[in-house]
Amino acid sequence: MTETAIQDDGLARRHALREREMRRKLLALNLLAAVLGLALWSLLSFIDLAGLPGPLSVASRAIQLIANGQLFVDLAASIQRVLLGFAIGTALAIPVGFLMGWYTWARGLMEPYVQFFRTIPPLALIPLAIVFLGIGEVPKVFVITLAAFLVSVISTYQGVVNVDRVLINAARVLGAGDAAVFRRVIVPASTPFILVGMRTGLGAAWSTLVAAELIAAQQGLGHRMQQAQIYYDLETIFVALITIGITGLLMDRVLLWLDQRLTVWQERR
Amino acid sequence: MTTPKIQFARVSCAFVLQGQEFRAVNDLDLDIADGEIVTLVGPSGCGKSTLMNMAAGLQEPTGGTVRVDGKPVSGPGPERGVIFQQYALFPWLTVAQNVGFGLEIKGVPAQERARIVARCLDLVGLTAFADALPKTLSGGMKQRCAIARAYAVDPAVLLMDEPFGALDALTRVNMQEQLLATWARDKRTILFITHDVDEAVFLAHRVVVMAARPGRIHEIVDVDLPYPRTEDIRLSQRFQDLRNRVWHAVYHQH
Numbered sequence: 001m002t003e004t005a006i007q008d009d010g011l012a013r014r015h016a017l018r019e020r021e022m023r024r025k026l027l028a029l030n031l032l033a034a035v036l037g038l039a040l041w042s043l044l045s046f047i048d049l050a051g052l053p054g055p056l057s058v059a060s061r062a063i064q065l066i067a068n069g070q071l072f073v074d075l076a077a078s079i080q081r082v083l084l085g086f087a088i089g090t091a092l093a094i095p096v097g098f099l100m101g102w103y104t105w106a107r108g109l110m111e112p113y114v115q116f117f118r119t120i121p122p123l124a125l126i127p128l129a130i131v132f133l134g135i136g137e138v139p140k141v142f143v144i145t146l147a148a149f150l151v152s153v154i155s156t157y158q159g160v161v162n163v164d165r166v167l168i169n170a171a172r173v174l175g176a177g178d179a180a181v182f183r184r185v186i187v188p189a190s191t192p193f194i195l196v197g198m199r200t201g202l203g204a205a206w207s208t209l210v211a212a213e214l215i216a217a218q219q220g221l222g223h224r225m226q227q228a229q230i231y232y233d234l235e236t237i238f239v240a241l242i243t244i245g246i247t248g249l250l251m252d253r254v255l256l257w258l259d260q261r262l263t264v265w266q267e268r269r
Numbered sequence: 270m271t272t273p274k275i276q277f278a279r280v281s282c283a284f285v286l287q288g289q290e291f292r293a294v295n296d297l298d299l300d301i302a303d304g305e306i307v308t309l310v311g312p313s314g315c316g317k318s319t320l321m322n323m324a325a326g327l328q329e330p331t332g333g334t335v336r337v338d339g340k341p342v343s344g345p346g347p348e349r350g351v352i353f354q355q356y357a358l359f360p361w362l363t364v365a366q367n368v369g370f371g372l373e374i375k376g377v378p379a380q381e382r383a384r385i386v387a388r389c390l391d392l393v394g395l396t397a398f399a400d401a402l403p404k405t406l407s408g409g410m411k412q413r414c415a416i417a418r419a420y421a422v423d424p425a426v427l428l429m430d431e432p433f434g435a436l437d438a439l440t441r442v443n444m445q446e447q448l449l450a451t452w453a454r455d456k457r458t459i460l461f462i463t464h465d466v467d468e469a470v471f472l473a474h475r476v477v478v479m480a481a482r483p484g485r486i487h488e489i490v491d492v493d494l495p496y497p498r499t500e501d502i503r504l505s506q507r508f509q510d511l512r513n514r515v516w517h518a519v520y521h522q523h
């Protein structure tokens with residue numbers, strides 16, 4: 001009654017080949033989409049739609065901003081805020097989410113606040129943050145933290161609540177006490193939810209950033225855009241926008257990679 | 270009389286469904302002796318799983334008492350192994366890690382753990398899949414993994430909820446013989462739920478036939494066939510008679 005695992009190397013190789021083929025096709029389509037987008041952009045700027053700068057003038061502005069170091073100063077300032085806010089927000093959200101999911105008392109105490117603040121966009125707290133926290137780094141990081149926290153806390157909580165009761169029971173009958181159930185069932189079972197929360201939280205952190213940098217910032221991509229807006233410098237606005245897009249995408253990819261590493265066990269679809 | 274291994278004493282379990290009380294198990298008495306194999310059959314929804322969950326300590330009775338070794342059950346414990354109807358494998362652990370889970374909780378050293386896991390995997394024929402994740406297993410393989418996981422902690426009582434339900438006929442017969450061979454060595458007490466009348470008779474000292482609404486014992490059929498149960502016994506007239514009796518008790522309750 002022993003079964004043997006499939007050991008057909010030919011099959012495995014063909015499978016890998018097909019997979020690679022598929023990925024190449026997808027990549028080609030992605031490239032095509034990018035080229036088409038650029039072409040459309042060029043066309044729009046050529047017919048001079050609302051003074052839209054073309055890709056070339058934006059690229060030359062980008063080179064200029066890179067050469068004089070301005071872009072890196074802004075990017076570093078923004079990334080620092082996003083990462084700091086995201087890290088603090090997530091680090092708080094995971095334990096709070098676990099507590100809320102695990103203990104009824106914690107849920108009862110915290111849920112009203114979480115639900116209440118969820119209905120307020122973090123940006124709406126900026127005026128208040130300025131009054132209480134001044135105009136330095138603190139209020140900026142604070143609103144980003146809040147944005148990341150609110151997203152992550154909900155999904156962590158959902159993850160804990162959604163753990164299959166049968167799995168908890170299975171652990172219990174194998175001798176697991178509360179601590180072991182928590183560490184060995186609740187934590188791994190809610191990991192996919194937490195990672196989804198982190199990815200959405202990162203998105204929320206980036207989208208809060210620009211507005212947060214409207215608070216008397218000296219550097220930052222959001223601040224740069226605001227300055228550029230005053231001087232009607234559309235090229236710089238584009239450079240900043242594209243930089244935010246690319247950076248956000250790269251960070252999301254890192255989380256996606258982490259997600260796929262940590263949750264290979266998941267039954268997808 | 271010696272104390273029964275498992276004793277259901279006027280046990281009831283009620284649920285509230287849409288504001289109405291629903292008796293999944295009603296005022297049920299059943300004693301299971303140490304080393305006895307009792308199979309539980311009955312129509313779907315008659316309270317078999319509920320009864321087993323009460324013995325496992327996962328469901329509190331709303332009336333009466335469930336005792337194991339004379340002591341009222343107050344929660345789950347590794348001396349009562351459970352095989353769930355829904356496999357309940359930990360999807361993030363490999364087959365071998367699933368099987369070793371209970372041993373790890375118990376603090377069994379890694380080397381001995383590996384030895385026990387290997388033996389249990391061999392018993393259910395999953396050695397080649399030790400490092401596979403549950404999502405890559407077929408239903409029958411998952412079930413066998415769940416069986417190995419329960420065996421690994423060497424419980425004195427085995428509570429098995431349709432453990433062979435997802436297996437093909439051949440593997441099923443194999444697993445039945447395997448179960449009896451293991452039982453012949455360790456004489457564990459086994460409460461075994463099944464929908465298969467042949468299986469119920471083949472394994473058991475006694476077949477308990479339940480009826481639904483409210484969940485109760487309809488009839489108990491004593492299986493006076495000797496162990497070891499061989500293929501000859503399975504094909505004997507006496508076996509046929511017993512299975513016919515159980516069949517009637519299950520399918521012609523009214």
Ligand SMILES: Nc1ncnc2c1ncn2[C@@H]1O[C@H](COP(=O)(O)OP(=O)(O)OP(=O)(O)O)[C@@H](O)[C@H]1O
Pocket residue numbers: 284285286293312313314315316317318319320354
């Ligand atoms: N947690 C619960 N809440 C409400 N009702 C429940 C609960 N668990 C079981 N029941 C009800 O109790 C009855 C018995 O359920 P149980 O799972 O014990 O049946 P079963 O005999 O194991 O059925 P099957 O053969 O289909 O597995 C069912 O009608 C079910 O709806």
Ligand SMILES: [Mg+2]
Pocket residue numbers: 317318319354430
């Ligand atoms: Mg059931």
